Amino acid sequence: MGDKKDEVIVVGHRNPDTDAITAAMVYADFLRRMGVNAKAYRLGELNNETKFVLKTVDMEAPDMIPDNVPEGTQVALVDHNESQQSMENLKKMRVSHVVDHHKIGDLTTSEPVYLRFEPVGCTATILTKLFRENNLDMDQKTATLLLSAILSDTLHFQSPTTTDDDRKIGEYLQPIAKIDDLKSYVNKLFEAKSDLTGFSTHKVLFLDYKTFQFNNEQWGVGTGETCNVDKMLERKDEFLKEIDEEKKKHNLNGILFSIVDIINQKNLTIISGENEEKVAREAFQADVKDHIADFGSRVSRKKQIVPALEAYFNQKS
């Protein structure tokens, strides 16, 4: 990479989900078609859902990000913008593009850049708009990547993050992706998402995990989306052990790990310590029993969990 000075590195967030991986692939393709020398990389292992999607379209995953990316390298961020969710040393890179659907965190640049943020359910919805606005042909594989990401992020248009734009773009993509039976495709996606065979509890905890700064506190918030809640709950003691270790290792004020039932849209959150119990009670009005707090139908970290934490820590300060 050292000699390709003008190459733009395109990355989704750490602990990548389907949206993070497919968005990096599709946006790199978009940039190349706009004349930019772009290449997608990933910041972690694929989950089984993403593997299923890539197998469906018969495409390779992006390469893992190499160590020691040179300072000053041009970087395009997709599906995230906060440095702690991104590559090492992001602050020493030159961020030139961001396409995202999250709140803005600690993003700053020294020069004007391309930013495209919309409060929609999925980065893929925004990427589809970019293709349409620029009159680019979309092939079946690209449409399948994008539609899979939308179905995954919006839990088949059931998550409260879902917007009309996601639904409309989903309808636009479906015939191009040639997925006739959407329900059956979603079932396969969700089963793949729930398939944790061969995954250690440590890995499950970090499959969809992000850290956030709330005022002066550092918190980790993880989500385990599954069709089989009981199977996840069997690992409760192991989760508690992993969570305690992670808190110590990174000096975190707390970690919330939510087991999300993607069929019934319910959230049971694992509560490992006193800080988390206080937050469960005061920010979510949820009692804790046997290290579990019932967060009800709050299935979206972005739309429900993180804003509640942010509001809570802001009024405390």
Added chain:
Amino acid sequence: MGDKKDEVIVVGHRNPDTDAITAAMVYADFLRRMGVNAKAYRLGELNNETKFVLKTVDMEAPDMIPDNVPEGTQVALVDHNESQQSMENLKKMRVSHVVDHHKIGDLTTSEPVYLRFEPVGCTATILTKLFRENNLDMDQKTATLLLSAILSDTLHFQSPTTTDDDRKIGEYLQPIAKIDDLKSYVNKLFEAKSDLTGFSTHKVLFLDYKTFQFNNEQWGVGTGETCNVDKMLERKDEFLKEIDEEKKKHNLNGILFSIVDIINQKNLTIISGENEEKVAREAFQADVKDHIADFGSRVSRKKQIVPALEAYFNQKS
């Protein structure tokens, strides 16, 4: 305003120029056409160029922002994103939209928002794209507002901030604006810009002035674009006095005030003290004589002055 809880306030930056004012007007119109209850306001007095443009289209300026906008009001920012360039108490408002062509400063939000940043010469270029992407009709007045902003910000496509997109959008807007003789229109714009009759030196200093944080230092950077450099230089001693007062008043590390010759694309910058002299020498390789440093063809604050300051203070830290 207190009872219009869902009204989105649309504002350009303080010390507004033509782009800041017209962008607020046009984006408020765009949002209304997208079903959002939006109203444009301004954060300061109009300059003579903007007055000329509004007279051309026979439109009123946006109202001055009222005092005491309630906390939590929804705000759309155009042509800026840094809180110190924006309305009072921005950090207590709910920023929901930003359309801008500057670097990202201290912008953070607690929820996902609409952001549209492109590294082009003018906010109006991005706004024109928004109209086209959403298939909105554009009338002659709107096209005139947008084209005037582009001509003003890019100094008739001569500034180094000018991109191909600005030129293409300019060509698209010209027939809709029905401005047949562009050169003659630009001359009138530039004459209006240069007309400082009745403007105190204090006002001239702040007509196009922004403050920036570079590491731990606070700097003010002002620009006086003119067809008549000598006339501006006659006020040098008054500028020096005003600059000294402003530095004391706001505890600034320095102020650079650039007199920009918009016909010949040259920059003579007023240097009031030791800090500024050091910066002129070390960041711009410019000698100082009689309180004036020749910054050569660096006519763009955004593309040339601020990045040079940022690079300089970053390597110092």
